Amino acid sequence: MRNLPFSEIMNKAESYRDDMSKFLRDMIRIPSESCQEKEVVLRIKQEMEKVGFDKVEIDPMGNILGYVGHGKHIIAMDAHIDTVGVGDPSLWEYDPYEGYEDDEIIIGRGASDQEGGMASMVYAGKIIKDLGLEDDYTLIVTGTVQEEDCDGLCWQYIIEESKIRPEFVISTEPTDENIYRGQRGRMEIRVETKGISCHGSAPERGDNAIFKMAPILNELKALHENLHEDEFLGKGTLTVSEIFFTSPSRCAVADSCAISIDRRLTWGETWEGALQEIRNLPSVQAVDANVTMYNYDRPAYTGLVYPTECYFPAWKVDEDHDACQAVVKAHRALYDRDAKVDKWTFSTNGVSITGRYGIPTIGFGPGMEKEAHFPNEKTWKDHLVKCAAVYATIPGMYLDQIGE
The missing domain is CATH 3.40.630.10 (Zn peptidases)
Known part of the structure; x- marks a missing residue:
């Protein structure tokens, strides 16, 4: 020595x-x-x-x-x-x-x-x-x-x-x-629903994207409770961290709604599997919601852009x-x-x-x-x-x- x-x-x-x-x-x-x-x-x-x-x-x-x-x-x-x-x-x-x-x-x-x-x-x-x-x-x-x-x-x-x-x-x-x-690892996921806008005084004429998101939120909460657990790293987790929408005005039906998910991955979980778990939810399939992983392409202070997917094993x-x-x-x-x-x-x-x-x-x-x-x-x-x-x-x- x-x-x-x-x-x-x-x-x-x-x-x-x-x-x-x-x-x-x-x-x-x-x-x-x-x-x-x-x-x-x-x-x-x-x-x-x-x-x-x-x-x-x-x-x-x-x-x-x-x-x-x-x-x-x-x-x-x-x-x-x-x-x-x-x-x-x-x-x-x-x-x-x-x-x-x-x-x-x-x-x-x-x-x-x-x-x-x-x-x-x-x-x-x-x-x-x-x-x-x-x-x-x-x-x-x-x-x-x-x-x-x-x-x-x-x-x-x-x-x-x-x-x-x-x-x-x-x-x-x-x-x-x-x-x-x-x-644990992590990934950043986006779920998006589409609707049709109309005047808020007659919402039945449109298709509210925010209402479509509501049952997805409940099923995501349940999914979180049943994610895989590793003896050393602990349990995978899922939380909804952001919500967005588009609408012509506050007097209109929303024509899109999106959420961001912070997904923590424990040992043995993959980004493909995490996306598929969400895509398999009945509420997601019922409204044909789009489930994707975010990408990162913000320039460094030097001006360099070095893009990557938002997946962190x-x-x-x-x-x-x-x-x-x-x-x-x-x-x-x-x-x-x-x-x-x-x-x-x-x-x-x-x-x-x-x-x-x-x-x-x-x-x-x-x-x-x-x-x-x-x-x-x-x-x-x-x-x-x-x-x-x-x-x-x-x-x-x-x-x-x-x-x-």
């Missing part, structure tokens, strides 16, 4: 507590919703260069990639650096882009989801450089875009277009200091996989206790990394999943420190785990 200086790694991480906190607050101060990440990417580039990354580049989609080392084993650590919006500002006790800081926490949009992960990764790179921990690996730290809009699209681009294929990826999405090895990694065990052992060596090995409830870039391409993803990140998209979103400075130490240790542990 490599003689990794665990106490020095922890001490170094602790010494960068204030630097990580400042860097995170700087990122929070820069609004960076999906497709508007340019300024925060430039701020990350500045920090990577300041701490001594060997190479820093921004790809045509706008993802930032920082490199440490030149070895043959390619290991990636990922944080998406776009955020959701603020929502109702009255629900925030503090300005979401200025936030709040004390000795323990930092509040602001993106604190947990998930710019905190970027702060810890960058300083893990500095710890590796400070302590001369480079070995026969190349660590690629990625700050990826458009995840909140279309999770995994950034990694479709990195793998397909940049031809980067790591041996495994650490996702720094929030895990509350646990280690995660899977998540479920995935999981075996607990005894070398990548998972490297994280388990790094945590144990540093903190003399085992972290809980579990799964995310929400979706991550792992839908592409593992779900599409079979590259193992292991999650370990600062913050808590429940803080994501929440008003007064916060993270913990202790998490930033701990994650930076674990990230700096993982590459060496992985080489030990595979016997190199």
Whole structure:
């Protein structure tokens, strides 16, 4: 086993507590919703260069990639650096882009989801450089875009277009200091009914598309209750998230109605099967409703359009996989206790990394999943420190785990 200086790694991480906190607050101060990440990417580039990354580049989609080392084993650590919006500002006790800081926490949009992960990764790179921990690996730290809009699209681009294929990826999405090895997938579905408009004073002359949708909604609710369940990932779910209509006026019968469905896919479920379950509903067949999957083609902040279908596969990694065990052992060596090995409830870039391409993803990140998209979103400075130490240790542990 490599003689990794665990106490020095922890001490170094602790010494960068204030630097990580400042860097995170700087990122929070820069609004960076999906497709508007340019300024925060430039701020990350500045920090990577300041701490001594060997190479820093921004790809045509706008993802930032920082490199440490030149070895043959390619290991990636990922944080998406776009955020959701603020929502109702009255629900925030503090300005979401200025936030709040004390000795323990930092509040602001993106604190947990998930710019905190970027702060810890960058300083893990500095710890590796400070302590001369480079070995026969190349660590690629990625700050990826458009995840909140279309999770995994950034990694479709990195793998397909940049031809980067790591041996495994650490996702720094929030895990509350646990280690995660899977998540349910998801897809975005549209159901549409057609009608015929007429004056609202004589609705019998028309065909109301909204009334046609009503029994479909009831059958969808029942379908949700009977979806497949996996022992580890849990149950598939379905919720109606949006409803639309067209009508000549408020004094007319609606001539179309459509709904959006957020469908969470557990292990063994497929996008084809999920669509067919809805198409098979008697209410859908009775009105010949159209059931389709959404597509995504919104331009990145660079102007690049990289279209994909809105399907994000479920995935999981075996607990005894070398990548998972490297994280388990790094945590144990540093903190003399085992972290809980579990799964995310929400979706991550792992839908592409593992779900599409079979590259193992292991999650370990600062913050808590429940803080994501929440008003007064916060993270913990202790998490930033701990994650930076674990990230700096993982590459060496992985080489030990595979016997190199």
